[in-house]
Amino acid sequence: MELNILTICYLIGSITFILGLKMLSNPATARKGNLIAAAGMAIAIAGTIFLYKGSDGEGLHNYAWIFGGLAIGTLVGFIAAKKVKMTAMPEMVSLFNGMGGACAGLISIIEFSRASADFGSGATMHGKLITIFLGVIIGSVSFAGSMIAWGKLNGKVKDFSFPGQQILNTLMLFVMVCIAGYLVFNVTPANSFLFYVILSGALVYGILFVLPIGGADMPVVISLLNSFTGVAAACGGFLYSNKVMLTGGILVGAAGTLLTILMCKAMNRSLLNVLIGSFGGNKAGGAAAEGAGGGSYKEISLSDSAMVMSYANRVIIVPGYGLAVAQAQHVCHELEKLLDEKGVEVIYAIHPVAGRMPGHMNVLLAEADVSYDKLIEMEDANDLFKTTDVVLILGANDVVNPAAKNDPSSPIFGMPILEVELAKTVIVNKRSMKPGYAGIENALFFQPKTSMLFGDAKGVLQQLVSEIKSL
Amino acid sequence: MEYILNLIKSNQEIIYIVILMIFLGIEVIGRVPSVLHTPLMSGANAIHGVVIIGAIIVMGEAKEIIAIVLGFLAVVLGTLNVVGGFVVTDRMLEMFKKKK
Numbered sequence: 001m002e003l004n005i006l007t008i009c010y011l012i013g014s015i016t017f018i019l020g021l022k023m024l025s026n027p028a029t030a031r032k033g034n035l036i037a038a039a040g041m042a043i044a045i046a047g048t049i050f051l052y053k054g055s056d057g058e059g060l061h062n063y064a065w066i067f068g069g070l071a072i073g074t075l076v077g078f079i080a081a082k083k084v085k086m087t088a089m090p091e092m093v094s095l096f097n098g099m100g101g102a103c104a105g106l107i108s109i110i111e112f113s114r115a116s117a118d119f120g121s122g123a124t125m126h127g128k129l130i131t132i133f134l135g136v137i138i139g140s141v142s143f144a145g146s147m148i149a150w151g152k153l154n155g156k157v158k159d160f161s162f163p164g165q166q167i168l169n170t171l172m173l174f175v176m177v178c179i180a181g182y183l184v185f186n187v188t189p190a191n192s193f194l195f196y197v198i199l200s201g202a203l204v205y206g207i208l209f210v211l212p213i214g215g216a217d218m219p220v221v222i223s224l225l226n227s228f229t230g231v232a233a234a235c236g237g238f239l240y241s242n243k244v245m246l247t248g249g250i251l252v253g254a255a256g257t258l259l260t261i262l263m264c265k266a267m268n269r270s271l272l273n274v275l276i277g278s279f280g281g282n283k284a285g286g287a288a289a290e291g292a293g294g295g296s297y298k299e300i301s302l303s304d305s306a307m308v309m310s311y312a313n314r315v316i317i318v319p320g321y322g323l324a325v326a327q328a329q330h331v332c333h334e335l336e337k338l339l340d341e342k343g344v345e346v347i348y349a350i351h352p353v354a355g356r357m358p359g360h361m362n363v364l365l366a367e368a369d370v371s372y373d374k375l376i377e378m379e380d381a382n383d384l385f386k387t388t389d390v391v392l393i394l395g396a397n398d399v400v401n402p403a404a405k406n407d408p409s410s411p412i413f414g415m416p417i418l419e420v421e422l423a424k425t426v427i428v429n430k431r432s433m434k435p436g437y438a439g440i441e442n443a444l445f446f447q448p449k450t451s452m453l454f455g456d457a458k459g460v461l462q463q464l465v466s467e468i469k470s471l
Numbered sequence: 472m473e474y475i476l477n478l479i480k481s482n483q484e485i486i487y488i489v490i491l492m493i494f495l496g497i498e499v500i501g502r503v504p505s506v507l508h509t510p511l512m513s514g515a516n517a518i519h520g521v522v523i524i525g526a527i528i529v530m531g532e533a534k535e536i537i538a539i540v541l542g543f544l545a546v547v548l549g550t551l552n553v554v555g556g557f558v559v560t561d562r563m564l565e566m567f568k569k570k571k
C-alpha cells in the first residue's frame with residue numbers, strides 16, 4: 001500500500017516537471033510553472049522520506065541526519081537565493097548547479113564503496129557499475145566546471161589556457177572512459193582505488209574544460225553543465241530504478257542541451273565554436289585591435305550630453321552589463337521619465353545577449369519598473385536607429401561592435417549586433433577605454449559621430465538627471 | 472552480441488523512458504522566446520535537483536560513519552540545489568509579472 005502511494009507521488013512529480021518546463025517557456029505562465037514543479041518536487045521528496053522501502057523491505061534510517069540536512073540546505077539555499085543581487089543571478093545559478101553535480105557525485109561514491117564490499121559479477125552488476133561511473137564522472141565534471149564558471153562570473157578566476165590544452169582534455173577524457181570501461185568488467189578490491197583516480201580525473205577535467213572559455217560565454221557553459229547535471233541525476237535514477245529521478249534528469253538533460261544550442265544561436269555561433277574558441281583569448285584580441293586601428297576618440301561633457309538628449313526627438317538607450325554592475329537601472333528609469341516629460345521619445349534596445357545571459361537585461365529593467373513596451377528587440381531597434389537622434393550606450397560594448405559585421409578576422413564576426421552607427425549621434429558611457437568582455441577593441445568608439453562619456457554608469461546618470469532638470 | 476541484446480531486453484522499460492523523455496524535453500521548450508532563456512535555465516536547474524531523492528535514499532540506508540557523513544553532505548547539497556533553484560527562479564519571474 002505504502003509503496004503504491006509512493007509510486008503515485010513519483011508519477012505526480014514527473015508530470016509536474018514536464019508541465020513546469022512547458023509553462024516556463026511561456027511568459028504568461030512561467031511563474032506558475034515554476035511553482036508547480038516545486039510542488040511536485042516537494043511531494044516526491046516527502047514521499048521518499050516517509051514511504052520508501054529498500055530491496056530488503058526495510059524503511060529508511062538516520063531520520064535525524066536526513067531532516068538535519070534538509071533543514072540546513074533549505075535555510076541556506078533560501079537565504080542565499082533571497083539575498084542575491086539581481087546582477088549576480090547567473091553566478092548563483094551556476095553555484096546551485098554545482099551543488100547538484102556534487103550531490104550526484106557523492107551518491108556514486110557511496111554506492112561504489114557499498115558495492116565494493118561484494119563486487120560479484122553478471123549483467124546487473126555491470127549495469128550498476130556503468131551508472132556509478134557515469135554518475136561520478138558527469139557529476140564531478142559538472143561540479144568542478146560550475147565552480148570555475150561561478151568564479152569567472154564574479155571575477156575571481158581569470159581566463160587561462162596553454163598550448164595543447166584541447167589535446168590534453170581529450171586525452172584525459174579518453175583515459176577516464178578507458179579505466180571506467182576496464183573496471184566495469186574487471187573490478188576487484190585490489191584495483192578499486194582506480195575509482196578514485198577517475199574521480200580526481202573528472203574534477204581536474206571539469207576545471208580544465210571551463211578554464212579556457214571566455215567569461216562572456218559562461219551562460220552557455222552553465223546551461224551545458226546544467227544539462228550534464230540532469231544526466232548525472234538520471235544515472236541515480238538507473239541506480240535505484242527510480243522513475244522520477246530518471247524522468248526529471250533526462251528531461252533536464254535534453255531540454256538543457258537544446259537551450260544551450262538556442263543560446264548559441266542567439267549569438268550566431270555554434271556550440272563547438274564556443275567550447276573550442278577560447279573566446280577573449282589574447283591572440284584574437286590583438287589581431288582585432290590592430291584591425292580597429294586605434295585612432296583618437298572624443299569626449300563629451302555632461303552638460304553637452306544633457307543638452308543633446310533633451311532636444312532630441314528620439315533617444316534609444318542601449319543597456320549592457322556595465323549598467324547592471326553599477327546597479328543603475330533605477331536612475332536609468334528616472335532619466336527616461338524625465339526625458340519623456342520633455343517630449344522626447346525614449347526606448348530601450350535590448351540585444352538578445354545583453355548583460356551576461358539572454359533575458360538578463362529584461363529582468364533588471366523590469367525590476368526598475370521600466371514598462372514592457374519600451375523594450376525593443378534587436379531587429380525592430382535596427383529599423384529605428386536610422387531615424388534616431390541620440391543613442392545612449394550604457395556599459396555595452398561587444399553587442400554594438402561593428403567588427404561583428406565587417407571584420408571577418410574578429411572573434412565575434414557573424415554575431416548580430418545593434419547597428420547604432422546608423423543614428424545621428426552616439427554617446428557611449430564606459431568606465432574607461434578598456435575593451436569589453438570579449439577582449440576586443442571596438443571601432444565604434446573612434447567614429448566621428450561617437451562621443452565618449454566616461455564614468456560609472458550610476459554616477460553619470462545621476463549627474464545627467466540633475467543636468468537635465470536644471471536646463 | 473547476445474550479451475548486449477539481453478541487456479537491452481532486460482532494461483527495455485528504462486530505455487523507452489529515456490528515449491521518450493529526450494524527445495519530450497526537446498519538444499516542450501522548443502518555442503521559448505530568448506527573454507525567458509535565463510529563467511528557464513534556472514528552472515531546469517532546480518528540477519535536476521531531483522537528485523536529492525537519491526541522496527535521501529543513500530543517507531537512509533547508510534550504516535558506516537563515512538557513508539553517513541558523505542550522505543549527509545549529499546542531502547545538504549541537493550537541498551541547496553532544489554530550494555535555491557526554485558527560489559531564484561521565482562525571484563526572476565516575479566520581475567516579469569510586474570510589467571502588466
